Amino acid sequence: MEVKNGxxxxxHLETQMTQQGQNEKFVLDVPGQLVKIGTTxxxxxxxxxxxxxxxxxxxxxxxEGPVQIMRGKETHSRLKFLYETTLSMPxxxxxxxxxxxxxxxxxxxxxxxxxxxxxxxxxxxLFLQNEKxxxxxxxxxxxx
Numbered sequence: 573m574e575v576k577n578g579x580x581x582x583x584h585l586e587t588q589m590t591q592q593g594q595n596e597k598f599v600l601d602v603p604g605q606l607v608k609i610g611t612t613x614x615x616x617x618x619x620x621x622x623x624x625x626x627x628x629x630x631x632x633x634x635x636e637g638p639v640q641i642m643r644g645k646e647t648h649s650r651l652k653f654l655y656e657t658t659l660s661m662p663x664x665x666x667x668x669x670x671x672x673x674x675x676x677x678x679x680x681x682x683x684x685x686x687x688x689x690x691x692x693x694x695x696x697x698l699f700l701q702n703e704k705x706x707x708x709x710x711x712x713x714x715x716x
Contacts, residue, residue: 578605579688581714583617591706604714611635613683613690615714619643631692631712633681639694653696655679663700673699688716 585600604617615631632640638654652659653676663672678695692712698705 578607579716580604581606581615581716583615583712583714585617585713586711588709589706590708606714606716615692615712633692639679639681639692651698653679653694670700672705675699690714 581604583600583602583604585598585602587598587600589596589598600619602617602619604615607614607616611634613633615633617629618626619629620626627644630640630642632642638652638657638659640653641651643649649663650661651672651674652661653674655676655678658673658675660671660673662669675697676694677697678693680693681690683690690713692710694710694712695708696710697707
């Protein structure tokens with residue numbers, strides 16, 4: 573299925589974070605858009621943060637490559653994930669650019685044709701200066 577101009581989708585996102593022994597869970601139900609170019613899938617949506625600001629998010633899924641999550645406008649962040657691999661990437665903050673590392677423990681993406689829908693399961697750890705920032709479990713599902 574080639575969706576170059578975009579397919580409207582309903583997104584359900586659950587993220588569970590464990591940082592410094594504390595667990596938090598976030599649930600987000602938002603409209604989004606899916607674009608498929610060749611074998612690469614782009615899922616776009618807006619995340620609303622505590623201040624009410626809308627942050628654009630793009631999830632790029634390549635069948636044989638890393639999954640990337642790109643967030644933001646001015647402070648643009650890009651995290652990359654590849655199963656059982658540690659990846660390093662620059663991470664901009666108000667205090668400068670730091671190098672952050674991700675280690676992907678679980679990565680699975682599936683698509684269905686009828687109804688057109690999909691699921692992304694992603695479990696990973698983030699590190700800064702060899703110090704573990706936290707463990708994350710992300711479950712993103714969508715339906716056209």
